[in-house]
Amino acid sequence: MSPQQKALILPKKRGNFKVGSRSIPSPGTGQLLVKIRSAALNPVDYKIRYTGIFVTHYPVILGVDIAGIVQELGEGVENFRKGDKVLAHGNFSIIDQGAFQQYALTFATFTAKIPSNQSFDSAATVPLGLNTAVAGLYGKNLGAGIHPPWVKSISDHEPKKPIVILGGSSSVGSYTIQLARLSGFYPVVTTASPNNEDLVMGYGATHFFDRHLSGNQLAAAISKVTDSPIRIVFDTISLPETQSVGWGLLAQNGILVLTLPASVKEDEGKGRKAVSTIGSPHLPHNHELFRSSWAMVEKWLSKGIIQPNNHEILPNGLEGIIGGLERMRMGQVSGTKLVAHPQETQ
Incomplete structure (x- = not known):
C-alpha cells in the first residue's frame, strides 16, 4: 500500500x-x-x-x-x-x-x-494574488498588456501614467499596487476601507480614497490628483457596483481589468474594454508570462520589492x-x- x-x-x-x-x-x-x-x-x-x-x-x-x-x-x-x-x-x-x-x-x-x-x-x-496581478497588468490575452518591468525594453522611459486600483487591501489589490509601483505608474490611486489606509499606502499606493465614495465622488477626487486620462482601472473586487464605478472612471479606449465576469457593456462609443483576467499559470496562454515572472519571485521577496x-x-x-x-x-x-x-x- x-x-x-x-x-x-x-x-x-x-x-x-x-x-x-x-x-x-x-x-x-x-x-x-x-x-x-x-x-x-x-x-x-x-x-x-x-x-x-x-x-x-x-x-x-x-x-x-x-x-x-x-x-x-x-x-x-x-x-x-x-x-x-x-x-x-x-x-x-x-x-x-x-x-x-x-x-x-x-x-x-x-x-x-x-x-x-x-x-x-x-x-x-x-502565489494566486501575485499571479492574478501579473496576469491583469501584463497579460496580452486577458489583461492590460503593458510591458513587464522585469523584461528589458527600449521604451523603459515612458512618461508616468496613472492607474486606479479598486480594492487595494485585497490580496490581488495589494500585489497590483506593488507591481504598479514597479512598473512606474504615477499616481497609483486605490480604494479601500478607511481602516486599511495605512496598509495600502505601505504597499506603495500614492493616493487613497474611501471605497464607499460614489462613482461621481471618486471621479471628482481623482481629478484633483491627476489631469491625465485614466487608461487602466484594475477592479480587484469586480462586483457589479464596483465595475460600474471603474467603468465610469475610464478614459476613451481605456481598459477595465476584472477578476470576475464583466457586467458592464460598451454603449457610448468610447472604445472602452473590460477583460476578466485569470491568474493561473497553468493555462497555455499564460505559460510564457509566468515562466518569466516566477523566475523573479525569490529575488522580489528577498529584496522586499514584493511584500507578502x-x-x-x-x-x-x-x-x-x-x-x-x-x-x-x-x-x-x-x-x-x-x-x-x-x-x-x-
Whole structure:
C-alpha cells in the first residue's frame, strides 16, 4: 500500500468538505513533491464550494497557494534540491496538485525558493494574488498588456501614467499596487476601507480614497490628483457596483481589468474594454508570462520589492479551512490572508 496523507476533500458539486485519506503522489517530469507546511485560502475556494464554478470532476481538492519543503524531484528538475523551502502555485483542477492536503505536486516552472527573510506562512500568501496581478497588468490575452518591468525594453522611459486600483487591501489589490509601483505608474490611486489606509499606502499606493465614495465622488477626487486620462482601472473586487464605478472612471479606449465576469457593456462609443483576467499559470496562454515572472519571485521577496500579505493562522490544520472559508464568504476577513497548516491535522 502506498504512503497515505490527509486531505480536505470536496466529494461532489456543492457538497460538504470532509477530511479523508489519500495516497501521496509521485512527481512526474518537471515536477516536485512538496510537503505542505502552509496553505493560504482564497475567495475562489468558497465560490467553488457554493456554486460549482471552474470544477468539472469530483472529488476535488481545492486551494492553490502552497508553501512547504521539497520531498522528491521529478525527472528534468535541476534548480531545486530535496529539503528546499519553496512556494508554488498549485492547481485544483488536478487532485494531486491541490493545496488543501499534506503533500502536493507542483511544477518547477511555477515554484520558487523561499528566501531566509520569509516564513512558510508569509510565502503562502503570494502565489494566486501575485499571479492574478501579473496576469491583469501584463497579460496580452486577458489583461492590460503593458510591458513587464522585469523584461528589458527600449521604451523603459515612458512618461508616468496613472492607474486606479479598486480594492487595494485585497490580496490581488495589494500585489497590483506593488507591481504598479514597479512598473512606474504615477499616481497609483486605490480604494479601500478607511481602516486599511495605512496598509495600502505601505504597499506603495500614492493616493487613497474611501471605497464607499460614489462613482461621481471618486471621479471628482481623482481629478484633483491627476489631469491625465485614466487608461487602466484594475477592479480587484469586480462586483457589479464596483465595475460600474471603474467603468465610469475610464478614459476613451481605456481598459477595465476584472477578476470576475464583466457586467458592464460598451454603449457610448468610447472604445472602452473590460477583460476578466485569470491568474493561473497553468493555462497555455499564460505559460510564457509566468515562466518569466516566477523566475523573479525569490529575488522580489528577498529584496522586499514584493511584500507578502498580512496573515492569520487558522487552528486545527485542514479542519480549520472549513470555518475560514465560511468567514471569508460572510465578509468577516479584511486586509488579511487566512493560512492553514495541513501537517497539524489530527
